[in-house]
Amino acid sequence: MSFISSSEKASLTLPSDQDASGRTLGEEEILLLREVIESGTLTSTKGSMVSNLEQRFGALLGSKHAYACASGTAAIHCAVAAIDPEPGDEIVTSAITDMGAITPILYQGAIPVFADVDSRTGNLTTEAIEQCLSERTRAIIVTNLFGNPADMVAIMELANARGVHVIEDCAQAYLTGVNGRLVGTLGSIGCFSLQQGKHITTGEGGLVVTDDEELARRVRLFINKAWGYGDAKPDHYFLALNYRMNELQGAVALAQLEKLDYSVSQRQLMAVRLNKSLEGLEGIETPYVADGAAHSYWKYCLWVDGAKVPGGPVALGAKLKDQNIATAPRYIQKPAFQCAVLRDQRTFGNSRFPFTLARPEAVDYSPEKFPGTFEFLDRVLVLPWNERYEEQHVDYLANRIVSQHRLLTQTEVAAQ
Numbered sequence: 001m002s003f004i005s006s007s008e009k010a011s012l013t014l015p016s017d018q019d020a021s022g023r024t025l026g027e028e029e030i031l032l033l034r035e036v037i038e039s040g041t042l043t044s045t046k047g048s049m050v051s052n053l054e055q056r057f058g059a060l061l062g063s064k065h066a067y068a069c070a071s072g073t074a075a076i077h078c079a080v081a082a083i084d085p086e087p088g089d090e091i092v093t094s095a096i097t098d099m100g101a102i103t104p105i106l107y108q109g110a111i112p113v114f115a116d117v118d119s120r121t122g123n124l125t126t127e128a129i130e131q132c133l134s135e136r137t138r139a140i141i142v143t144n145l146f147g148n149p150a151d152m153v154a155i156m157e158l159a160n161a162r163g164v165h166v167i168e169d170c171a172q173a174y175l176t177g178v179n180g181r182l183v184g185t186l187g188s189i190g191c192f193s194l195q196q197g198k199h200i201t202t203g204e205g206g207l208v209v210t211d212d213e214e215l216a217r218r219v220r221l222f223i224n225k226a227w228g229y230g231d232a233k234p235d236h237y238f239l240a241l242n243y244r245m246n247e248l249q250g251a252v253a254l255a256q257l258e259k260l261d262y263s264v265s266q267r268q269l270m271a272v273r274l275n276k277s278l279e280g281l282e283g284i285e286t287p288y289v290a291d292g293a294a295h296s297y298w299k300y301c302l303w304v305d306g307a308k309v310p311g312g313p314v315a316l317g318a319k320l321k322d323q324n325i326a327t328a329p330r331y332i333q334k335p336a337f338q339c340a341v342l343r344d345q346r347t348f349g350n351s352r353f354p355f356t357l358a359r360p361e362a363v364d365y366s367p368e369k370f371p372g373t374f375e376f377l378d379r380v381l382v383l384p385w386n387e388r389y390e391e392q393h394v395d396y397l398a399n400r401i402v403s404q405h406r407l408l409t410q411t412e413v414a415a416q
């Protein structure tokens with residue numbers, strides 16, 4: 001028996017952020033790229049695209065300093081290196097994030113200490129962070145997952161009281177706010193990604209913002225092999241890499257920045273429509289957004305209760321796949337601490353450094369310490385989403401979710 005009526009049979013291909021259908025790239029990017037090519041200056045040390053991008057992004061966020069770099073991973077690396085932890089110092093973070101937000105901690109000789117998350121949002125909770133703080137904590141990296149802000153007011157209160165830096169990972173959270181203030185500007189440093197599938201893209205790229213003069217100086221240096229450009233007696237002041245963005249990327253990013261507002265507001269508009277269409281579906285919750293917070297919907301996630309929807313997000317995802325809709329149950333297959341690099345401490349040769357310096361409690365990854373993390377992964381279903389979704393796409397998605405949900409839940413009733 002099928003619950004899809006004949007009017008629903010036509011399949012629609014949803015816009016994809018992996019190609020032109022789901023990206024907003026066009027003449028504006030080509031014009032600036034042409035300018036760079038014709039100038040013959042492809043390096044940002046001499047050109048003006050990247051410096052313009054930095055200036056405009058800083059102005060947009062109201063940050064004193066903004067720097068472009070090679071990727072979101074590089075942005076996090078710059079932030080950690082700017083804080084300059086001693087080997088074995090700890091950085092509290094989430095296990096539900098991209099590995100690019102974690103490996104920079106290890107490269108800087110520090111220990112990632114995982115705190116549990118809110119099972120509805122996948123964001124760190126203040127209570128869980130507090131339990132992980134120790135004498136050795138130097139920073140907290142807060143991911144605003146999918147564009148939904150973490151509880152930044154309470155987290156900042158805690159961090160300020162304990163004298164710990166907060167790095168905001170906004171790779172997925174452009175122009176998202178709490179109480180009217182933008183994430184990325186609330187902590188010591190904000191980091192963004194311009195990777196292919198983000199709100200705006202230049203293929204690969206990153207941005208870092210801060211108001212702190214000393215952190216800004218170190219971020220700028222870290223991007224540039226710590227060479228003191230413009231100083232009276234420049235030197236390579238400390239261990240650092242070449243994380244520069246080039247002018248070609250800068251040109252595309254500069255054009256993309258003009259489209260950021262559109263990207264965020266279109267995603268938000270369509271999310272409101274989808275929320276309404278899915279209201280009241282037994283066992284399915286639409287994204288939870290805290291009072292005072294604004295969600296910028298990098299991705300739109302459903303929270304699926306396997307007790308009410310047989311097979312949970314995995315079964316619903318499989319049904320949607322049959323309908324030509326590629327979803328991601330679990331988002332990431334396992335929490336970061338179960339990935340080989342962390343689980344087996346595979347770092348530099350056979351040294352296991354810096355894990356050799358870790359307190360045993362800091363690297364205890366017993367599942368019972370992370371109930372919210374596992375519950376979130378068991379329940380989340382990430383829907384494909386981008387700024388090119390229009391009403392017809394959202395309605396198609398909603399229609400298919402409702403019909404497949406009905407199939408799953410009514411099969412169960414029939415079997416009883």
Ligand SMILES: Cc1ncc(COP(=O)(O)O)c(C=O)c1O
Binds near residue numbers: 097194
């Ligand atoms: C939350 C988060 N942090 C960091 C990164 C790393 O960014 P990139 O892929 O640009 O290196 C990503 C990107 O995928 C991300 O989603």
